[in-house]
Amino acid sequence: MGSNKKIQLLMVDDEVKFLKAITERLKLKFFEITSATNGEEAISAAKNGQFDVAVIDLQMPGIDGVKVLEILKKNHKYLEVLVLSGHATIESAVACTKLGAYKILEKPCDFDKLVEAIKEAYEIRLKKKFEYDQQRIKKIEALAFGQSPLGILKELAQMDED
Amino acid sequence: MSDAIDFMNMEGLKFFGRVNASISHELKNILAIISETVGFSNDLIDLTEQGEKLKLPLFKSCNESIVEEIQRGFDTIKQMNKFAHSVDVPIKETDLLETLMLSIKLSSFLSFASHVQITSQGEETKSVLTCPFLLQNLIYQILIFIYKSIGPDGQINIQLNSKKNDGTQILFSCPTQLSLDGFPTQKIQKIIAILGVELNMNEFLNELDIWIPNDSKKIIVLEKELQMYSYTEKSDNESSKNS
Numbered sequence: 356m357g358s359n360k361k362i363q364l365l366m367v368d369d370e371v372k373f374l375k376a377i378t379e380r381l382k383l384k385f386f387e388i389t390s391a392t393n394g395e396e397a398i399s400a401a402k403n404g405q406f407d408v409a410v411i412d413l414q415m416p417g418i419d420g421v422k423v424l425e426i427l428k429k430n431h432k433y434l435e436v437l438v439l440s441g442h443a444t445i446e447s448a449v450a451c452t453k454l455g456a457y458k459i460l461e462k463p464c465d466f467d468k469l470v471e472a473i474k475e476a477y478e479i480r481l482k483k484k485f486e487y488d489q490q491r492i493k494k495i496e497a498l499a500f501g502q503s504p505l506g507i508l509k510e511l512a513q514m515d516e517d
Numbered sequence: 518m519s520d521a522i523d524f525m526n527m528e529g530l531k532f533f534g535r536v537n538a539s540i541s542h543e544l545k546n547i548l549a550i551i552s553e554t555v556g557f558s559n560d561l562i563d564l565t566e567q568g569e570k571l572k573l574p575l576f577k578s579c580n581e582s583i584v585e586e587i588q589r590g591f592d593t594i595k596q597m598n599k600f601a602h603s604v605d606v607p608i609k610e611t612d613l614l615e616t617l618m619l620s621i622k623l624s625s626f627l628s629f630a631s632h633v634q635i636t637s638q639g640e641e642t643k644s645v646l647t648c649p650f651l652l653q654n655l656i657y658q659i660l661i662f663i664y665k666s667i668g669p670d671g672q673i674n675i676q677l678n679s680k681k682n683d684g685t686q687i688l689f690s691c692p693t694q695l696s697l698d699g700f701p702t703q704k705i706q707k708i709i710a711i712l713g714v715e716l717n718m719n720e721f722l723n724e725l726d727i728w729i730p731n732d733s734k735k736i737i738v739l740e741k742e743l744q745m746y747s748y749t750e751k752s753d754n755e756s757s758k759n760s
Contacts, residue, residue, distance in 0.1 A: 369628065370546050370550065372550045372554075372582055372586070373546065373549050373550045373553060376550060376553035376554045376556070376557050376579075377553045379557050379560075379575075380553060380556055380557050380560055381562075385562050414542070414628040415628055416628055416629050416630075416669030416670075417667075417668070417669060419628075441542055441545030441546055441549060442542050442545075442628075448535055450721040453666070462546070462549040463545065463548050463549040463553075464549075466552075466553070466556050495675070
Protein backbone atom coordinates (compact mmCIF):
# COMPACT_ATOMS: atom_id res chain seq x y z
CA MET A 356 0.00 0.00 0.00
CA GLY A 357 1.87 3.00 -1.26
CA SER A 358 -0.44 5.83 -0.18
CA ASN A 359 -1.24 6.94 3.35
CA LYS A 360 -4.95 6.37 2.78
CA LYS A 361 -6.43 4.33 5.59
CA ILE A 362 -8.39 1.19 4.66
CA GLN A 363 -12.09 1.92 5.09
CA LEU A 364 -13.50 -0.98 7.03
CA LEU A 365 -17.09 -1.94 7.85
CA MET A 366 -17.28 -4.23 10.92
CA VAL A 367 -20.58 -6.05 11.49
CA ASP A 368 -21.31 -8.13 14.61
CA ASP A 369 -24.24 -8.36 17.02
CA GLU A 370 -21.92 -9.05 19.98
CA VAL A 371 -21.44 -5.43 21.04
CA LYS A 372 -18.52 -6.10 23.40
CA PHE A 373 -16.66 -8.11 20.78
CA LEU A 374 -17.29 -5.41 18.21
CA LYS A 375 -16.03 -2.71 20.57
CA ALA A 376 -12.83 -4.58 21.51
CA ILE A 377 -11.90 -5.59 17.97
CA THR A 378 -12.71 -2.12 16.61
CA GLU A 379 -10.38 -0.51 19.16
CA ARG A 380 -7.60 -2.92 18.23
CA LEU A 381 -8.05 -2.42 14.49
CA LYS A 382 -8.01 1.36 14.94
CA LEU A 383 -4.50 0.98 16.36
CA LYS A 384 -3.57 -0.76 13.10
CA PHE A 385 -4.59 2.38 11.19
CA PHE A 386 -7.90 1.23 9.79
CA GLU A 387 -10.79 3.65 9.49
CA ILE A 388 -13.72 1.76 10.98
CA THR A 389 -17.48 2.01 10.94
CA SER A 390 -19.30 -0.58 13.03
CA ALA A 391 -22.80 -2.04 12.71
CA THR A 392 -24.57 -4.38 15.13
CA ASN A 393 -27.04 -5.91 12.68
CA GLY A 394 -27.67 -6.56 9.01
CA GLU A 395 -29.95 -3.57 8.43
CA GLU A 396 -27.39 -1.17 9.92
CA ALA A 397 -24.64 -2.72 7.80
CA ILE A 398 -26.57 -2.40 4.54
CA SER A 399 -27.48 1.19 5.35
CA ALA A 400 -23.88 2.07 6.34
CA ALA A 401 -22.54 0.55 3.11
CA LYS A 402 -25.05 2.58 1.12
CA ASN A 403 -23.96 5.82 2.76
CA GLY A 404 -20.22 5.20 2.96
CA GLN A 405 -17.32 4.16 0.77
CA PHE A 406 -15.85 0.97 2.17
CA ASP A 407 -12.95 -1.10 0.94
CA VAL A 408 -13.56 -4.18 3.04
CA ALA A 409 -16.41 -5.46 5.22
CA VAL A 410 -16.02 -8.03 8.00
CA ILE A 411 -19.34 -9.65 8.85
CA ASP A 412 -20.70 -12.14 11.37
CA LEU A 413 -23.10 -14.82 10.17
CA GLN A 414 -25.71 -15.28 12.88
CA MET A 415 -27.36 -11.99 13.67
CA PRO A 416 -30.87 -11.00 14.62
CA GLY A 417 -32.97 -9.81 11.68
CA ILE A 418 -31.18 -10.19 8.34
CA ASP A 419 -28.56 -12.91 8.73
CA GLY A 420 -24.94 -12.64 7.59
CA VAL A 421 -25.36 -14.71 4.40
CA LYS A 422 -28.14 -12.38 3.20
CA VAL A 423 -26.09 -9.31 4.20
CA LEU A 424 -23.16 -10.68 2.17
CA GLU A 425 -25.42 -11.24 -0.83
CA ILE A 426 -26.81 -7.69 -0.67
CA LEU A 427 -23.42 -6.07 -0.11
CA LYS A 428 -21.82 -7.94 -3.02
CA LYS A 429 -24.77 -7.12 -5.27
CA ASN A 430 -24.84 -3.41 -4.45
CA HIS A 431 -21.11 -2.74 -4.08
CA LYS A 432 -19.13 -4.27 -6.91
CA TYR A 433 -15.65 -3.75 -5.47
CA LEU A 434 -16.33 -4.26 -1.80
CA GLU A 435 -14.45 -7.28 -0.50
CA VAL A 436 -16.20 -9.18 2.28
CA LEU A 437 -14.64 -11.33 4.98
CA VAL A 438 -16.82 -13.58 7.12
CA LEU A 439 -15.78 -13.83 10.78
CA SER A 440 -18.08 -16.14 12.64
CA GLY A 441 -18.28 -18.64 15.45
CA HIS A 442 -21.26 -20.24 13.74
CA ALA A 443 -19.88 -21.19 10.36
CA THR A 444 -20.78 -24.65 9.04
CA ILE A 445 -19.54 -26.31 5.86
CA GLU A 446 -22.87 -25.43 4.21
CA SER A 447 -22.71 -21.76 5.20
CA ALA A 448 -19.04 -21.57 4.19
CA VAL A 449 -19.90 -22.97 0.74
CA ALA A 450 -22.83 -20.52 0.44
CA CYS A 451 -20.61 -17.57 1.43
CA THR A 452 -17.87 -18.57 -1.01
CA LYS A 453 -20.41 -18.87 -3.84
CA LEU A 454 -21.69 -15.41 -2.98
CA GLY A 455 -18.18 -14.02 -3.30
CA ALA A 456 -16.82 -13.85 0.26
CA TYR A 457 -13.05 -13.37 0.12
CA LYS A 458 -12.32 -15.51 3.18
CA ILE A 459 -14.16 -17.24 6.01
CA LEU A 460 -12.49 -16.98 9.41
CA GLU A 461 -13.55 -18.74 12.55
CA LYS A 462 -14.14 -16.86 15.79
CA PRO A 463 -12.12 -16.56 18.02
CA CYS A 464 -9.58 -15.71 15.34
CA ASP A 465 -5.89 -14.83 15.64
CA PHE A 466 -5.83 -11.03 15.42
CA ASP A 467 -2.75 -10.87 13.20
CA LYS A 468 -4.37 -13.33 10.78
CA LEU A 469 -7.45 -11.12 10.64
CA VAL A 470 -5.36 -8.01 9.94
CA GLU A 471 -3.47 -9.91 7.24
CA ALA A 472 -6.73 -11.12 5.65
CA ILE A 473 -8.15 -7.57 5.63
CA LYS A 474 -5.00 -6.26 3.92
CA GLU A 475 -5.11 -9.07 1.35
CA ALA A 476 -8.77 -8.36 0.67
CA TYR A 477 -7.94 -4.68 0.22
CA GLU A 478 -5.23 -5.52 -2.30
CA ILE A 479 -7.67 -7.72 -4.23
CA ARG A 480 -10.10 -4.82 -4.27
CA LEU A 481 -7.41 -2.44 -5.58
CA LYS A 482 -6.43 -4.94 -8.28
CA LYS A 483 -10.03 -5.43 -9.44
CA LYS A 484 -10.62 -1.69 -9.43
CA PHE A 485 -7.39 -1.09 -11.36
CA GLU A 486 -8.35 -3.70 -13.98
CA TYR A 487 -11.77 -2.11 -14.31
CA ASP A 488 -10.24 1.37 -14.67
CA GLN A 489 -7.85 0.09 -17.35
CA GLN A 490 -10.76 -1.40 -19.31
CA ARG A 491 -12.64 1.82 -18.90
CA ILE A 492 -9.72 3.88 -20.22
CA LYS A 493 -9.48 1.57 -23.26
CA LYS A 494 -13.22 1.95 -23.89
CA ILE A 495 -12.99 5.73 -23.59
CA GLU A 496 -10.03 5.81 -25.97
CA ALA A 497 -12.00 3.73 -28.48
CA LEU A 498 -14.98 6.01 -28.10
CA ALA A 499 -12.89 9.10 -28.77
CA PHE A 500 -12.38 8.03 -32.39
CA GLY A 501 -15.08 9.19 -34.74
CA GLN A 502 -17.61 10.31 -32.12
CA SER A 503 -19.01 13.77 -31.55
CA PRO A 504 -18.40 15.23 -28.05
CA LEU A 505 -22.11 14.69 -27.25
CA GLY A 506 -21.94 11.12 -28.50
CA ILE A 507 -18.91 10.48 -26.24
CA LEU A 508 -20.76 11.90 -23.21
CA LYS A 509 -23.79 9.70 -23.94
CA GLU A 510 -21.62 6.61 -24.23
CA LEU A 511 -19.82 7.51 -20.95
CA ALA A 512 -23.13 7.87 -19.15
CA GLN A 513 -24.17 4.45 -20.47
CA MET A 514 -20.87 2.94 -19.25
CA ASP A 515 -21.43 4.39 -15.78
CA GLU A 516 -24.88 2.82 -15.62
CA ASP A 517 -23.39 -0.58 -16.52
CA MET B 518 -40.81 -49.67 21.84
CA SER B 519 -43.89 -47.44 22.18
CA ASP B 520 -44.53 -44.61 19.78
CA ALA B 521 -44.08 -42.08 22.61
CA ILE B 522 -40.68 -43.46 23.64
CA ASP B 523 -39.60 -43.64 20.00
CA PHE B 524 -40.53 -39.97 19.56
CA MET B 525 -38.88 -38.98 22.85
CA ASN B 526 -35.63 -40.67 21.82
CA MET B 527 -35.51 -39.11 18.35
CA GLU B 528 -36.74 -35.66 19.31
CA GLY B 529 -34.74 -35.69 22.53
CA LEU B 530 -31.55 -36.26 20.59
CA LYS B 531 -32.39 -33.45 18.14
CA PHE B 532 -33.24 -31.09 21.00
CA PHE B 533 -30.07 -32.01 22.87
CA GLY B 534 -27.99 -31.38 19.75
CA ARG B 535 -29.62 -28.06 18.98
CA VAL B 536 -29.21 -26.75 22.53
CA ASN B 537 -25.62 -27.94 22.71
CA ALA B 538 -24.83 -26.21 19.42
CA SER B 539 -26.27 -22.93 20.71
CA ILE B 540 -24.30 -23.27 23.97
CA SER B 541 -21.08 -23.88 22.07
CA HIS B 542 -21.78 -20.74 20.00
CA GLU B 543 -22.33 -18.77 23.17
CA LEU B 544 -19.05 -20.04 24.65
CA LYS B 545 -17.22 -19.20 21.40
CA ASN B 546 -18.59 -15.67 21.57
CA ILE B 547 -17.45 -15.31 25.18
CA LEU B 548 -13.97 -16.59 24.32
CA ALA B 549 -13.80 -14.27 21.32
CA ILE B 550 -14.62 -11.26 23.52
CA ILE B 551 -12.05 -12.29 26.15
CA SER B 552 -9.45 -12.93 23.45
CA GLU B 553 -9.94 -9.52 21.78
CA THR B 554 -10.15 -7.66 25.11
CA VAL B 555 -6.93 -9.24 26.37
CA GLY B 556 -5.39 -8.38 23.00
CA PHE B 557 -6.48 -4.77 23.36
CA SER B 558 -5.05 -4.62 26.92
CA ASN B 559 -1.74 -5.88 25.54
CA ASP B 560 -1.88 -3.27 22.77
CA LEU B 561 -2.33 -0.58 25.44
CA ILE B 562 0.66 -1.94 27.37
CA ASP B 563 2.76 -1.97 24.16
CA LEU B 564 1.86 1.68 23.54
CA THR B 565 2.86 2.55 27.12
CA GLU B 566 6.19 0.78 26.64
CA GLN B 567 6.72 2.88 23.52
CA GLY B 568 6.42 6.02 25.62
CA GLU B 569 2.70 6.84 25.49
CA LYS B 570 0.81 7.54 28.70
CA LEU B 571 -1.20 4.54 29.93
CA LYS B 572 -4.89 5.01 29.15
CA LEU B 573 -5.99 3.88 32.60
CA PRO B 574 -9.80 4.14 32.15
CA LEU B 575 -9.60 2.02 28.97
CA PHE B 576 -7.32 -0.48 30.70
CA LYS B 577 -9.69 -0.75 33.68
CA SER B 578 -12.69 -1.15 31.39
CA CYS B 579 -10.89 -4.04 29.62
CA ASN B 580 -10.33 -5.80 32.94
CA GLU B 581 -13.96 -5.30 33.97
CA SER B 582 -15.15 -6.64 30.64
CA ILE B 583 -12.96 -9.75 31.03
CA VAL B 584 -14.34 -10.40 34.54
CA GLU B 585 -17.92 -10.00 33.25
CA GLU B 586 -17.32 -12.39 30.37
CA ILE B 587 -15.74 -14.99 32.66
CA GLN B 588 -18.85 -14.73 34.85
CA ARG B 589 -21.05 -15.08 31.76
CA GLY B 590 -19.05 -18.18 30.83
CA PHE B 591 -19.51 -19.70 34.29
CA ASP B 592 -23.23 -18.99 34.13
CA THR B 593 -23.50 -20.59 30.68
CA ILE B 594 -21.65 -23.70 31.86
CA LYS B 595 -23.93 -23.86 34.92
CA GLN B 596 -26.99 -23.87 32.62
CA MET B 597 -25.33 -26.45 30.38
CA ASN B 598 -24.76 -28.68 33.39
CA LYS B 599 -28.36 -28.32 34.59
CA PHE B 600 -29.58 -29.14 31.10
CA ALA B 601 -27.31 -32.20 30.83
CA HIS B 602 -28.61 -33.52 34.16
CA SER B 603 -32.25 -33.01 33.20
CA VAL B 604 -32.15 -36.40 31.45
CA ASP B 605 -30.92 -38.26 34.55
CA VAL B 606 -34.41 -39.22 35.77
CA PRO B 607 -36.96 -39.32 32.93
CA ILE B 608 -40.05 -38.75 35.10
CA LYS B 609 -39.85 -36.94 38.40
CA GLU B 610 -41.34 -34.22 40.60
CA THR B 611 -40.23 -31.15 38.67
CA ASP B 612 -39.94 -27.56 39.80
CA LEU B 613 -41.80 -25.66 37.08
CA LEU B 614 -40.25 -22.27 37.74
CA GLU B 615 -36.77 -23.76 37.52
CA THR B 616 -37.64 -25.63 34.31
CA LEU B 617 -39.15 -22.50 32.81
CA MET B 618 -36.13 -20.37 33.73
CA LEU B 619 -33.73 -22.93 32.27
CA SER B 620 -35.69 -23.16 29.00
CA ILE B 621 -35.75 -19.37 28.70
CA LYS B 622 -32.02 -19.15 29.38
CA LEU B 623 -31.21 -21.88 26.83
CA SER B 624 -33.36 -20.23 24.18
CA SER B 625 -31.71 -16.86 24.85
CA PHE B 626 -28.54 -18.21 23.21
CA LEU B 627 -30.34 -18.16 19.85
CA SER B 628 -29.49 -15.13 17.74
CA PHE B 629 -33.17 -14.38 17.00
CA ALA B 630 -34.31 -14.54 20.66
CA SER B 631 -36.70 -11.83 21.87
CA HIS B 632 -36.77 -10.22 25.32
CA VAL B 633 -38.48 -12.34 27.96
CA GLN B 634 -39.93 -11.16 31.24
CA ILE B 635 -41.17 -13.64 33.80
CA THR B 636 -43.59 -13.26 36.69
CA SER B 637 -44.95 -15.82 39.09
CA GLN B 638 -48.26 -15.97 40.97
CA GLY B 639 -49.53 -18.37 43.59
CA GLU B 640 -47.66 -20.87 45.73
CA GLU B 641 -43.89 -20.59 45.92
CA THR B 642 -43.12 -24.18 44.96
CA LYS B 643 -44.77 -25.42 41.82
CA SER B 644 -43.70 -29.01 41.47
CA VAL B 645 -45.49 -31.55 39.30
CA LEU B 646 -44.77 -35.11 38.27
CA THR B 647 -43.65 -34.84 34.67
CA CYS B 648 -40.83 -35.47 32.21
CA PRO B 649 -38.59 -32.43 32.78
CA PHE B 650 -36.58 -32.92 29.60
CA LEU B 651 -39.68 -33.11 27.39
CA LEU B 652 -41.29 -30.17 29.18
CA GLN B 653 -38.15 -28.11 28.55
CA ASN B 654 -38.36 -29.10 24.89
CA LEU B 655 -42.02 -27.97 24.77
CA ILE B 656 -41.30 -24.57 26.36
CA TYR B 657 -38.25 -24.16 24.10
CA GLN B 658 -40.27 -24.96 20.95
CA ILE B 659 -43.03 -22.52 21.99
CA LEU B 660 -40.46 -19.79 22.66
CA ILE B 661 -38.81 -20.37 19.27
CA PHE B 662 -42.19 -20.08 17.55
CA ILE B 663 -42.96 -16.82 19.37
CA TYR B 664 -39.44 -15.39 18.78
CA LYS B 665 -39.87 -16.01 15.05
CA SER B 666 -43.30 -14.41 15.12
CA ILE B 667 -42.43 -11.22 17.01
CA GLY B 668 -38.77 -10.75 16.03
CA PRO B 669 -35.66 -9.95 18.10
CA ASP B 670 -37.00 -6.58 19.28
CA GLY B 671 -40.25 -8.11 20.54
CA GLN B 672 -41.18 -8.78 24.13
CA ILE B 673 -42.70 -11.89 25.71
CA ASN B 674 -44.26 -11.83 29.17
CA ILE B 675 -44.46 -15.21 30.84
CA GLN B 676 -46.61 -15.77 33.87
CA LEU B 677 -46.56 -18.88 36.00
CA ASN B 678 -49.94 -19.28 37.73
CA SER B 679 -50.50 -21.98 40.29
CA LYS B 680 -53.43 -20.50 42.20
CA LYS B 681 -55.64 -23.50 41.47
CA ASN B 682 -54.94 -26.76 43.27
CA ASP B 683 -55.16 -29.07 40.28
CA GLY B 684 -52.33 -27.70 38.19
CA THR B 685 -50.23 -24.82 36.92
CA GLN B 686 -50.66 -22.53 33.96
CA ILE B 687 -47.73 -21.09 31.99
CA LEU B 688 -49.07 -18.07 30.15
CA PHE B 689 -47.12 -16.55 27.24
CA SER B 690 -48.33 -13.11 26.17
CA CYS B 691 -46.98 -10.41 23.89
CA PRO B 692 -47.70 -6.67 23.95
CA THR B 693 -47.37 -6.68 20.14
CA GLN B 694 -49.07 -8.74 17.44
CA LEU B 695 -48.49 -12.47 17.89
CA SER B 696 -49.29 -14.42 14.75
CA LEU B 697 -50.18 -18.02 15.54
CA ASP B 698 -50.31 -19.18 11.91
CA GLY B 699 -49.08 -22.76 11.76
CA PHE B 700 -49.21 -23.13 15.54
CA PRO B 701 -49.09 -25.63 17.15
CA THR B 702 -46.55 -27.38 14.96
CA GLN B 703 -46.79 -31.17 14.67
CA LYS B 704 -43.84 -31.53 17.03
CA ILE B 705 -45.50 -29.36 19.67
CA GLN B 706 -48.80 -31.27 19.29
CA LYS B 707 -46.99 -34.56 19.81
CA ILE B 708 -45.16 -33.32 22.93
CA ILE B 709 -48.41 -31.96 24.37
CA ALA B 710 -50.08 -35.34 23.81
CA ILE B 711 -47.25 -37.27 25.47
CA LEU B 712 -47.05 -34.94 28.48
CA GLY B 713 -50.82 -34.81 28.89
CA VAL B 714 -50.82 -31.01 29.12
CA GLU B 715 -53.41 -28.70 27.61
CA LEU B 716 -52.76 -25.92 25.11
CA ASN B 717 -54.98 -22.85 24.82
CA MET B 718 -54.55 -20.06 22.30
CA ASN B 719 -56.03 -16.61 22.03
CA GLU B 720 -54.64 -14.79 19.01
CA PHE B 721 -56.95 -11.83 19.67
CA LEU B 722 -55.22 -11.23 23.02
CA ASN B 723 -51.79 -12.16 21.60
CA GLU B 724 -51.40 -14.98 24.09
CA LEU B 725 -51.26 -18.71 24.55
CA ASP B 726 -50.90 -20.93 27.57
CA ILE B 727 -50.12 -24.45 28.61
CA TRP B 728 -51.92 -26.05 31.51
CA ILE B 729 -49.91 -28.66 33.40
CA PRO B 730 -52.05 -30.86 35.64
CA ASN B 731 -50.63 -32.01 38.98
CA ASP B 732 -51.68 -35.59 38.28
CA SER B 733 -51.49 -36.49 34.63
CA LYS B 734 -52.60 -40.03 33.82
CA LYS B 735 -50.54 -39.89 30.65
CA ILE B 736 -47.39 -39.25 32.68
CA ILE B 737 -48.13 -42.26 34.89
CA VAL B 738 -48.62 -44.43 31.78
CA LEU B 739 -45.42 -43.00 30.28
CA GLU B 740 -43.51 -43.71 33.49
CA LYS B 741 -44.59 -47.37 33.32
CA GLU B 742 -43.63 -47.60 29.65
CA LEU B 743 -40.22 -46.12 30.44
CA GLN B 744 -39.72 -48.59 33.27
CA MET B 745 -40.54 -51.44 30.88
CA TYR B 746 -38.21 -49.96 28.30
CA SER B 747 -35.28 -49.69 30.70
CA TYR B 748 -35.99 -53.22 32.00
CA THR B 749 -35.90 -54.61 28.45
CA GLU B 750 -32.74 -52.66 27.72
CA LYS B 751 -31.09 -54.04 30.87
CA SER B 752 -32.08 -57.61 29.99
CA ASP B 753 -30.74 -57.16 26.44
CA ASN B 754 -27.44 -55.88 27.78
CA GLU B 755 -27.11 -58.76 30.22
CA SER B 756 -27.93 -61.41 27.62
CA SER B 757 -25.43 -59.90 25.18
CA LYS B 758 -22.81 -59.99 27.97
CA ASN B 759 -23.53 -63.68 28.64
CA SER B 760 -23.53 -64.75 24.99
